[in-house]
Amino acid sequence: MRRPYIDFMGKRMWLFSFSGVVLLIALGSLVFRPLNLGIEFKGGTVITLTNVSGATIEQVRSAASAAGIPGAAVQTTERGFIVRSTETKTVSAEAQAAAMAATLKVASTDRQVSTIGPEWGSNITNASLLALAVSIIAILAYISIRFEYKMAVTGVIALLHDAAITLGLYALLGREVTPNTVAALLTILGYSLYDTIVVFHRIRENTQNLSKKTFMDMANDSLNQVLARWINTGLSSLIPVICLLLFGGETLRDFAFALTVGLLSGAYSSVAVASPLYAMWKEREPRYLALRKKFAAAK
Amino acid sequence: MDSRQKNYLAIAGLVVLLVGALLFLLPFKKADSVSWQAGTASGSSTLKESKAVIGLTADGIGVQAAADSSMKPIALLERITDSTATVSASWRVSATTESTLPITVRGAVVKSAELSYGTTFTVGSSSFSLQEGGSSITQGLDLRGGLSVILTPKKAADAVAMQRALVIMNTRVNGLGVSEATVQLENDNQAILVQLPGVRDARGALDVIGQAGQLAFVEVASLPTTLQAQVVDGFKMPAGSYKPFMTGDVITTANAKASSNVARPGYEVSVSMNASGTATWAEVTTRSFPTGARIAILLDGTVVSAPSVNEAITGGDTSITGNFTAEEARKLAMILQSGALPVDLQFSQTEVVGPTLGQDSLYQGITAALIGFAIVALYLALYYRGFGLLSWISLGSFAVVYLGVLSVLSGAGQYALSLPGIAGITLSIGLAADTSILIFERYKEEIAMGRTPRAAAKSGTKHAILTSLDADAVTFASAIPLFIFAIGPVKGFALTLMIGIVCDLTIAMLFTRPAVILLAEKTIGKIPGFFGVKGSAVDA
Numbered sequence: 109m110r111r112p113y114i115d116f117m118g119k120r121m122w123l124f125s126f127s128g129v130v131l132l133i134a135l136g137s138l139v140f141r142p143l144n145l146g147i148e149f150k151g152g153t154v155i156t157l158t159n160v161s162g163a164t165i166e167q168v169r170s171a172a173s174a175a176g177i178p179g180a181a182v183q184t185t186e187r188g189f190i191v192r193s194t195e196t197k198t199v200s201a202e203a204q205a206a207a208m209a210a211t212l213k214v215a216s217t218d219r220q221v222s223t224i225g226p227e228w229g230s231n232i233t234n235a236s237l238l239a240l241a242v243s244i245i246a247i248l249a250y251i252s253i254r255f256e257y258k259m260a261v262t263g264v265i266a267l268l269h270d271a272a273i274t275l276g277l278y279a280l281l282g283r284e285v286t287p288n289t290v291a292a293l294l295t296i297l298g299y300s301l302y303d304t305i306v307v308f309h310r311i312r313e314n315t316q317n318l319s320k321k322t323f324m325d326m327a328n329d330s331l332n333q334v335l336a337r338w339i340n341t342g343l344s345s346l347i348p349v350i351c352l353l354l355f356g357g358e359t360l361r362d363f364a365f366a367l368t369v370g371l372l373s374g375a376y377s378s379v380a381v382a383s384p385l386y387a388m389w390k391e392r393e394p395r396y397l398a399l400r401k402k403f404a405a406a407k
Numbered sequence: 408m409d410s411r412q413k414n415y416l417a418i419a420g421l422v423v424l425l426v427g428a429l430l431f432l433l434p435f436k437k438a439d440s441v442s443w444q445a446g447t448a449s450g451s452s453t454l455k456e457s458k459a460v461i462g463l464t465a466d467g468i469g470v471q472a473a474a475d476s477s478m479k480p481i482a483l484l485e486r487i488t489d490s491t492a493t494v495s496a497s498w499r500v501s502a503t504t505e506s507t508l509p510i511t512v513r514g515a516v517v518k519s520a521e522l523s524y525g526t527t528f529t530v531g532s533s534s535f536s537l538q539e540g541g542s543s544i545t546q547g548l549d550l551r552g553g554l555s556v557i558l559t560p561k562k563a564a565d566a567v568a569m570q571r572a573l574v575i576m577n578t579r580v581n582g583l584g585v586s587e588a589t590v591q592l593e594n595d596n597q598a599i600l601v602q603l604p605g606v607r608d609a610r611g612a613l614d615v616i617g618q619a620g621q622l623a624f625v626e627v628a629s630l631p632t633t634l635q636a637q638v639v640d641g642f643k644m645p646a647g648s649y650k651p652f653m654t655g656d657v658i659t660t661a662n663a664k665a666s667s668n669v670a671r672p673g674y675e676v677s678v679s680m681n682a683s684g685t686a687t688w689a690e691v692t693t694r695s696f697p698t699g700a701r702i703a704i705l706l707d708g709t710v711v712s713a714p715s716v717n718e719a720i721t722g723g724d725t726s727i728t729g730n731f732t733a734e735e736a737r738k739l740a741m742i743l744q745s746g747a748l749p750v751d752l753q754f755s756q757t758e759v760v761g762p763t764l765g766q767d768s769l770y771q772g773i774t775a776a777l778i779g780f781a782i783v784a785l786y787l788a789l790y791y792r793g794f795g796l797l798s799w800i801s802l803g804s805f806a807v808v809y810l811g812v813l814s815v816l817s818g819a820g821q822y823a824l825s826l827p828g829i830a831g832i833t834l835s836i837g838l839a840a841d842t843s844i845l846i847f848e849r850y851k852e853e854i855a856m857g858r859t860p861r862a863a864a865k866s867g868t869k870h871a872i873l874t875s876l877d878a879d880a881v882t883f884a885s886a887i888p889l890f891i892f893a894i895g896p897v898k899g900f901a902l903t904l905m906i907g908i909v910c911d912l913t914i915a916m917l918f919t920r921p922a923v924i925l926l927a928e929k930t931i932g933k934i935p936g937f938f939g940v941k942g943s944a945v946d947a
């Protein structure tokens with residue numbers, strides 16, 4: 109069976125343009141439609157009620173205002189309702205939830221109340237940003253030591269690309285960003301590099317004794333050599349996460365959505381962003397510049 | 408040792424690992440049941456696993472150590488969660504008493520019943536259920552239900568003050584009588600995380616956690632006679648039932664030190680008081696010591712110590728002796744010195760989760776993970792055929808070892824599965840499949856390059872494992888900061904993922920690689936089509 113050969117590097121400007129347009133949309137969304145931050149970041153209460161027998165959203169709203177939560181945001185889930193309010197006092201939030209549950213005849217075993225104080229959110233945000241910064245440094249250090257700094261930098265560019273696209277999609281869709289989203293995002297940072305590392309490994313292997321073709325062509329060969337595993341590892345990571353998105357219930361869906369977008373973008377960027385950027389950078393090295401000249405002349 | 412033996416040894420190692428993991432996952436559940444005789448006093452029987460006797464007492468159910476004659480809330484108590492929050496005091500029963508309380512199991516009054524895990528039974532007006540314990544993976548609060556609170560100081564507090572606040576919070580939480588409650592410092596000592604699994608009366612618990620922290624000294628003799636007998640450590644005094652003669656603010660220092668008394672070795676707590684405290688203390692001890700009367704020290708109404716007065720203390724400097732361990736003495740000293748909360752705490756995050764809600768999420772999460780696992784396994788079998796079947800063993804072993812490690816960590820109290828943890832497990836399934844894919848692809852590629860099945864097996868699997876080592880390491884490197892710096896359940900996600908990565912690489916080295924090499928010796932060469940390497944060179 110002959111494997112198809114795709115000229116990724118030759119089409120790299122198309123790939124970059126595509127990435128650029130998507131990034132532009134993502135960044136534009138972030139600017140014009142600020143992220144819908146969950147109560148964890150700004151303080152407030154989320155009341156989750158499940159097994160609500162036959163109540164309509166209006167009934168839930170009126171139960172909420174009767175319980176002392178005027179103008180509550182009510183969201184329907186497949187098994188009940190989620191009510192959000194700006195209440196930051198723990199004891200009153202619990203009382204409101206209990207009152208609502210009583211009105212709607214929801215058992216105490218079927219409700220969940222989360223209350224976040226006003227200043228706690230900045231703590232969570234800072235902790236996440238710190239984790240993000242240290243993650244990136246750790247990744248840069250690891251790749252620089254095991255491979256080389258040019259791979260580290262282009263790899264990190266690709267993962268920032270993935271993170272920006274994921275966040276941009278959250279902004280575009282107005283999806284709520286929770287600490288789980290942040291965790292998923294941070295995980296993507298590591299995981300989106302999985303494919304990139306596989307490609308880099310192959311490029312490094314093929315770089316030894318490179319003399320018969322340009323660096324760019326060799327990189328393209330490398331991409332094609334790992335194409336089958338790129339597709340299969342991508343699928344085998346995506347399938348479980350998509351199952352989580354479809355069947356995992358409300359809280360896990362939160363995780364799964366960010367992971368799905370991030371994995372897709374990560375798979376794409378390892379081929380379309382990290383590898384071509386790295387190859388372009390390497391071609392500027394005198395050794396590979398000479399190769400380029402040699403083969404350009406031959407053509 | 409030749410390389411062939413090494414491969415067999417690696418697989419043998421995996422088998423040992425699998426057996427070990429299975430032992431943890433499927434502990435021999437003997438007939439852990441308790442028979443009860445209604446209307447008789449000693450309706451009790453030994454639970455094999457816990458070596459404790461559970462029996463009826465006047466106030467409820469007590470637990471008796473096999474060697475001890477008195478009913479105490481020990482080991483087994485952790486397996487019994489009461490479904491009413493107020494019953495905690497009944498556990499503190501000092502003697503086995505005849506009782507004729509009717510016992511109801513599943514709504515019917517019975518004379519004797521076999522209680523297995525999960526059975527709910529009621530004694531008097533309280534209901535209990537015997538919880539399964541010891542095996543499998545601990546569930547976090549978001550899955551089993553309960554109350555989780557994060558308290559932070561209103562103004563930044565130093566570590567010492569937070570440490571004191573932690574001790575006080577611990578005392579309060581213990582007073583609630585919730586089994587498996589945890590109190591710990593988080594976020595660089597700037598937050599206290601309180602977790603009360605299974606608690607029903609969330610508002611009551613919040614009131615207790617949020618109170619001011621009052622240390623009181625009470626003469627036991629001044630209490631009503633019925634209460635006097637119940638003054639033991641941990642007993643929660645009914646509100647308004649006592650009148651303190653002194654409060655904690657008179658104490659200037661309290662230290663734990665090794666006992667100076669040769670006759671009573673161990674640790675003691677030495678206490679100094681200010682002038683007004685010294686005067687009151689002198690008066691009370693002078694009055695109490697002839698009868699050896701006791702003085703109860705209460706923190707927010709809960710007895711933390713109730714020493715007898717051995718002498719009149721007029722100088723204020725007091726030693727509280729007892730059979731303290733160093734740890735107990737240190738704790739008591741800390742409570743004495745910092746009865747009132749040294750920092751102004753506020754609720755920063757509160758989460759009340761109904762138990763059925765959590766179990767629903769768990770069920771959905773596990774279903775989703777299993778479906779994902781099945782589809783990936785099916786895909787691998789269809790795409791890689793022979794190797795796909797091999798990957799089933801790899802993935803199966805991965806699952807067993809992974810869950811085994813999680814349950815060992817659970818048993819050591821180091822791990823609790825949370826919802827984000829399920830996401831971590833799901834992602835790890837993908838990672839494990841990735842490693843197998845890298846190995847098979849590389850193998851097929853080397854065959855295509857003209858290597859023989861045997862030659863390709865050795866170099867191919869080695870290269871593939873090196874690749875996945877780097878790829879996994881990068882994921883691992885990004886999970887570490889998440890584990891260290893993130894707050895709350897996200898930590899659990901990072902830990903789950905890190906453990907998954909380690910398990911994945913272990914299986915790749917102990918099983919997948921040796922298995923491919925061993926299969927390459929004869930089998931693959933015989934049926935190359937089944938392994939997708941048709942047209943391979945033939946081994947000499």
